[in-house]
Amino acid sequence: MTTPDSMPVPPKGAVPDAAAGRDPALDPGIEDPIFSVHGLSLHYGDKQALHDISIEIPRNRITAFIGPSGCGKSTFLRCFNRLNDLLDNVTIRGDILFEGRSIFSPEVEINTLRRRIGMVFQKSNPFPKSIYENIAYGPRIHGVRDRRRLDEIVERSLRAAALWDEVKDRLHDNALGLSGGQQQRLCIARAIAVEPDVVLLDEPCSALDPLATARIEELMQDLKENYTLIIVTHSMQQASRVSDYTAFLYLGRLIEYGVTEQLFIKPRKKETEDYITGRFG
Amino acid sequence: MTRLERHYAEQLEEISSKLMRMGGLVEQAIESALDAYERRDAELAQRVRDADVEINRLELEIDQLGLETLVRYQPAARDLRFLIAAMQINTDLERVGDIASNVCKRVQELCEEPPWEAPIDVPGMGRLALRMLHDALDAFVSGNADAARAVIARDEQLDEIMEQAFADLLQAMRDDTAATSRAIRHSFIAKYLERIGDQATNICELVVFMVEGTVIKHPRLTVESDGTAPGSRGAP
Ligand SMILES: Nc1ncnc2c1ncn2[C@@H]1O[C@H](COP(=O)(O)OP(=O)(O)O)[C@@H](O)[C@H]1O
Ligand SMILES: [Mg+2]
Numbered sequence: 071m072t073t074p075d076s077m078p079v080p081p082k083g084a085v086p087d088a089a090a091g092r093d094p095a096l097d098p099g100i101e102d103p104i105f106s107v108h109g110l111s112l113h114y115g116d117k118q119a120l121h122d123i124s125i126e127i128p129r130n131r132i133t134a135f136i137g138p139s140g141c142g143k144s145t146f147l148r149c150f151n152r153l154n155d156l157l158d159n160v161t162i163r164g165d166i167l168f169e170g171r172s173i174f175s176p177e178v179e180i181n182t183l184r185r186r187i188g189m190v191f192q193k194s195n196p197f198p199k200s201i202y203e204n205i206a207y208g209p210r211i212h213g214v215r216d217r218r219r220l221d222e223i224v225e226r227s228l229r230a231a232a233l234w235d236e237v238k239d240r241l242h243d244n245a246l247g248l249s250g251g252q253q254q255r256l257c258i259a260r261a262i263a264v265e266p267d268v269v270l271l272d273e274p275c276s277a278l279d280p281l282a283t284a285r286i287e288e289l290m291q292d293l294k295e296n297y298t299l300i301i302v303t304h305s306m307q308q309a310s311r312v313s314d315y316t317a318f319l320y321l322g323r324l325i326e327y328g329v330t331e332q333l334f335i336k337p338r339k340k341e342t343e344d345y346i347t348g349r350f351g
Numbered sequence: 352m353t354r355l356e357r358h359y360a361e362q363l364e365e366i367s368s369k370l371m372r373m374g375g376l377v378e379q380a381i382e383s384a385l386d387a388y389e390r391r392d393a394e395l396a397q398r399v400r401d402a403d404v405e406i407n408r409l410e411l412e413i414d415q416l417g418l419e420t421l422v423r424y425q426p427a428a429r430d431l432r433f434l435i436a437a438m439q440i441n442t443d444l445e446r447v448g449d450i451a452s453n454v455c456k457r458v459q460e461l462c463e464e465p466p467w468e469a470p471i472d473v474p475g476m477g478r479l480a481l482r483m484l485h486d487a488l489d490a491f492v493s494g495n496a497d498a499a500r501a502v503i504a505r506d507e508q509l510d511e512i513m514e515q516a517f518a519d520l521l522q523a524m525r526d527d528t529a530a531t532s533r534a535i536r537h538s539f540i541a542k543y544l545e546r547i548g549d550q551a552t553n554i555c556e557l558v559v560f561m562v563e564g565t566v567i568k569h570p571r572l573t574v575e576s577d578g579t580a581p582g583s584r585g586a587p
Contacts, residue, residue: 307425334428335428335432336564343428343429347426
């Protein structure tokens with residue numbers, strides 16, 4: 071990936087005042103955002119996938135990204151922990167401030183960034199190791215060696231992911247023996263084992279049945295006390311059930327962003343209305 | 352459009368057309384009730400009361416359709432607002448049907464008594480109420496929030512006519528005790544007709560919600576997003 075040095079990072083104090091010229095369809099007035107995205111554009115080669123996106127993500131809330139398949143939800147989500155850096159034909163312009171500081175700044179250590187901003191994918195991807203090892207892996211990488219401390223982290227993470235009661239007697243069994251829903255909760259436990267601030271979830275329920283989905287959604291409600299969650303979902307019902315704020319993306323642009331109830335009851339943009347009432351294209 | 356999308360659209364269409372049929376029947380019921388009053392026609396009054404079952408049947412059908420649509424399609428945005436409005440208008444219209452029947456009951460009772468020069472213009476008041484209802488339903492069909500607001504503004508007039516009628520009827524009772532029961536029946540009718548204006552106002556508030564997504568009933572109360580009224584949790 072290349073980050074052009076001409077990247078228009080707003081100088082300190084010059085961040086556009088949210089109150090000045092704010093578009094109510096794009097700015098629900100987030101106080102104390104954990105992320106501020108400024109004019110973010112992304113190209114895969116010469117194909118532009120994200121167009122000039124500016125958005126503020128609220129702390130300790132669930133924000134959902136919705137939109138038709140291919141509109142750039144996953145691409146956008148991967149920007150927050152610089153996962154697109156792993157691809158080599160990607161160009162990013164604009165900036166993302168995390169706790170007020172650019173995630174693209176040379177001082178940012180990518181591993182620290184990814185520890186603080188964890189990710190859960192659509193296909194649950196436990197390591198072919200024991201349940202215990204799946205959770206302990208991250209903390210070990212980040213230097214935790216003490217066995218008792220690791221035990222604590224494993225238990226705390228599994229409890230937080232509402233999985234402890236189901237697996238506490240078989241922590242050393244292979245994680246691949248868990249059901250799909252359990253594997254996905256294990257991945258969430260693994261993400262929070264390293265005590266991140268943010269968990270990004272990319273369609274975490276799309277391979278799960280309704281009951282397992284409900285458990286993950288319930289878990290998300292519990293987690294937002296301590297974490298900021300951003301979820302990409304193709305299910306508008308899921309977005310309206312779980313999220314506090316919803317962003318609608320279309321063709322790589324942010325069309326509308328607002329309080330979830332508001333967006334689903336009375337969207338401000340016709341494109342949003344057409345999409346969520348199923349009259350698209 | 353996929354087959355499901357078509358079915359969804361048809362379902363919303365059907366709710367709309369059934370609601371309009373119901374509106375037509377309800378308007379006709381009021382009109383006939385006023386005719387029965389003017390002509391002292393107890394039989395016509397009975398026919399209006401008998402016809403109320405048709406209105407009730409439509410109410411059940413619309414309820415059922417609305418419920419099915421909610422369950423199957425979980426509508427959002429304008430479809431959701433339409434459905435919420437339609438289902439409440441359904442209830443409001445059924446109530447107006449009941450009111451027309453109540454007017455007819457009082458008309459039948461009045462037919463048993465000697466004619467009376469009442470100090471209230473029942474047909475005039477009734478036509479005002481009917482006009483409000485008609486314009487409310489028009490505003491719904493055309494999705495016109497301004498027209499709905501204009502109808503709401505007319506409700507006050509009906510309230511004033513009713514207050515005046517109460518005062519005049521009370522005076523009539525004092526002046527001529529033999530007319531007491533007829534005066535009381537007329538008071539009821541005045542109250543019923545005023546209620547029709549209220550129902551038309553409800554419908555118009557729903558039209559504004561449907562079009563603009565804003566709730567305008569009880570303007571002095573607002574609701575927090577958790578559904579409680581501010582201050583309802585014992586705030587100082
Ligand atoms: N690694 C990649 N290389 C090139 N193009 C990509 C890559 N990933 C996604 N895209 C393209 O970017 C667009 C947005 O994709 P994506 O972010 O996956 O959308 P969504 O998650 O909304 O379905 C699509 O046109 C997709 O084909
Ligand atoms: Mg995706």
